[in-house]
Amino acid sequence: MKVIAFNGSARKNGNTAILIKEVFSELDAEGIETEMIQLAGKKIRGCIACGKCFDNQNRRCAIDNDFANECIEKMLEADGIILGSPTYFADVTTETKALIDRAGFVSRANSFMFKRKIGAAVVAVRRAGAIHVFDSINHFFLISQMIVPGSSYWNIGIGRAIGEVEQDEEGLETMRTLGRNMAWLLKKTQE
Numbered sequence: 620m621k622v623i624a625f626n627g628s629a630r631k632n633g634n635t636a637i638l639i640k641e642v643f644s645e646l647d648a649e650g651i652e653t654e655m656i657q658l659a660g661k662k663i664r665g666c667i668a669c670g671k672c673f674d675n676q677n678r679r680c681a682i683d684n685d686f687a688n689e690c691i692e693k694m695l696e697a698d699g700i701i702l703g704s705p706t707y708f709a710d711v712t713t714e715t716k717a718l719i720d721r722a723g724f725v726s727r728a729n730s731f732m733f734k735r736k737i738g739a740a741v742v743a744v745r746r747a748g749a750i751h752v753f754d755s756i757n758h759f760f761l762i763s764q765m766i767v768p769g770s771s772y773w774n775i776g777i778g779r780a781i782g783e784v785e786q787d788e789e790g791l792e793t794m795r796t797l798g799r800n801m802a803w804l805l806k807k808t809q810e
């Protein structure tokens with residue numbers, strides 16, 4: 620079993636990465652393989668609405684000159700998908716949104732190829748807007764026929780400078796609980 624996480628932050632080792640690693644700590648303890656993919660510095664453009672993914676039905680985006688298809692392949696291989704994003708102007712980062720639109724459309728064009736995989740959002744925030752980010756990511760999972768486990772609070776960690784999120788003990792605990800619930804659900808759905 621494998622969980623792939625995408626860190627949509629511009630800061631590879633920032634607060635979002637720290638929160639994802641906290642989820643990973645519980646998945647690792649349950650023997651579930653984990654991998655984090657950084658979107659920072661990668662070229663990934665938005666969907667151009669060409670609709671070719673519906674013609675080709677080859678589980679790939681027709682734009683084949685950026686990072687999206689590598690991410691889509693990784694999503695397909697995994698049993699669980701984490702999309703992590705910091706809050707940028709009360710929304711997901713541009714890179715995260717590009718991945719959602721590209722992967723989401725390819726999934727729909729290919730008989731909902733992420734169907735029944737487990738999905739979880741992870742959000743870093745300085746002060747406000749994180750719920751909207753959390754919702755945006757969950758919209759992608761839910762419309763893709765994926766299964767979304769809960770935690771003891773919404774999956775949000777608070778901090779501004781790199782590492783500040785480590786002071787948010789409730790946020791970290793929310794991530795660990797999410798990791799345990801993901802592991803439980805992954806095992807149930809693989810039975």
Ligand SMILES: Cc1cc2nc3c(=O)[nH]c(=O)nc-3n(C[C@H](O)[C@H](O)[C@H](O)COP(=O)(O)O)c2cc1C
Pocket residue numbers: 628629630632633634635636704705706707708709710743744745746747748777778779780781
């Ligand atoms: C362009 C930009 C926009 C931001 N917008 C918000 C915002 O709307 N609300 C907020 O609370 N924090 C906002 N922040 C702060 C980040 O969400 C916060 O620093 C977060 O911890 C960054 O996570 P990271 O270290 O993974 O990049 C913004 C930061 C940047 C760079």
